[in-house]
Amino acid sequence: MPLEDLATGQGAAEVAVDDDVPEQVRQTLADYLRIRVRECGDLDPAVAGAAEELVDFVLRGGKRIRPTFAWWGWRAGGGSALGSAATSMLRAASSLELIQAGALMHDDLIDDSATRRGSPTVHVRFSEFHRERDYAGDPRDFGRAAAVLLGDLALSWADDMLRSAGLESGAQARALGPWQAMRTEVLAGQYLDMLGQARADETPEAALRIDELKAASYTVQRPLEFGAEIAGADRATLGVLRRFGADIGVAFQLRDDLLGLFGDPEVTGKPAGDDLREGKRTLLVAEGMLRAKQRSAEGALTLLESSLGAAELTREGVQRVRDVLDGLGAVEAVEKRIGTLADSALAALHEAEMPEAAARALERLSVTVTDRDA
Secondary structure (H helix, E strand, O other): OOHHHHHHOOOOOOOOHHHOHHHHHHHHHHHHHHHHHHHHHHHOHHHHHHHHHHHHHHHHOOOOHHHHHHHHHHHHOOOOOOOHHHHHHHHHHHHHHHHHHHHHHHHHHHHOOOEEOOEEOHHHHHHHHHHHOOOOOOHHHHHHHHHHHHHHHHHHHHHHHHHOOOOOHHHHHHHHHHHHHHHHHHHHHHHHHHHHHHHOOOOHHHHHHHHHHHHHHHHHHHHHHHHHHHHOOOHHHHHHHHHHHHHHHHHHHHHHHHHHHHOOHHHHOOOOOHHHHOOOOOHHHHHHHHHHHHOOOHHHHHHHHHHOOOOOOOHHHHHHHHHHHHHHOHHHHHHHHHHHHHHHHHHHHOOOOOOHHHHHHHHHHHHHHHOOOO
16 A cells, blocks of 8 residues: 555545554554565665564564553544544554654663563664674674664654654644654653763652653653644643643653562563663662661662662572662652552543543553553
């Protein structure tokens, strides 16, 4: 199907997106990416082969959280569940998953992560590709360069997919505000994350600011706003969705931090304790350090400080950190904050007058993203 047919909706059957947003997003991405890979094949078979790695990365896993929130922002703003406008919205929402793919490829590169979603990261896969073929040069350099380029390609295709989604001109113009803000904010959060590690900034305030930019805005708040703006939502609805998204987004990241340390790697797809090994100052760690200082618990503080950035931290070392954070009350404090944020988000949601299907879906999503095991 040519890209112009994707934009006009030719060949697309009307489906009940509400029933399974993630699966509809996956199918939409598969259709779009099949065309883009074919275009790459016209350039060179090797380029198509690299692009297939991007497709595999996008379609292999992921919860489709951002497109799902965008879809329900659309429905909350009065957007329809079926018809050509809904089909265009689904394509626009799906483009957010390509931003996520590019961000994850680059994030894994920055953190030098070995696995993502239970499989080798892109830079590791391309390093192995180089090594297996006995190519000239350093396999690690080749892998890193490939991850940069494929991440950039994903970001470029995200723009292309949004432009070709078939939105009417007014909706497209309204979508650009949250679209542009989201991309700037996630990069700002990533930079502050790196800077916090370099500065060894251990304050809860710094950790929360990173969560607000890198998670809340990017994962929930802006996608909701994106969908609602496309629908032409009124200011009151947009305000409620922003408040709901800000609270749920931070709660989502705090749950992610807990899973990063306490989660089962077979479920999360990443080794437990990677945030510690990478030296990330999460709110969980910041709360632990603050409590250790307040109690003059020198042994606990020394353990936390020595574990941050310890690339060779063992499973036993991770368990010691878990025990210390639990004993200091940091885990309980983060759990309590998640609950408070979720309650605040739902209170905001109940203020709004929106379609019942959207309100129920957002309530369910608030539980899904804050009370999960992966």
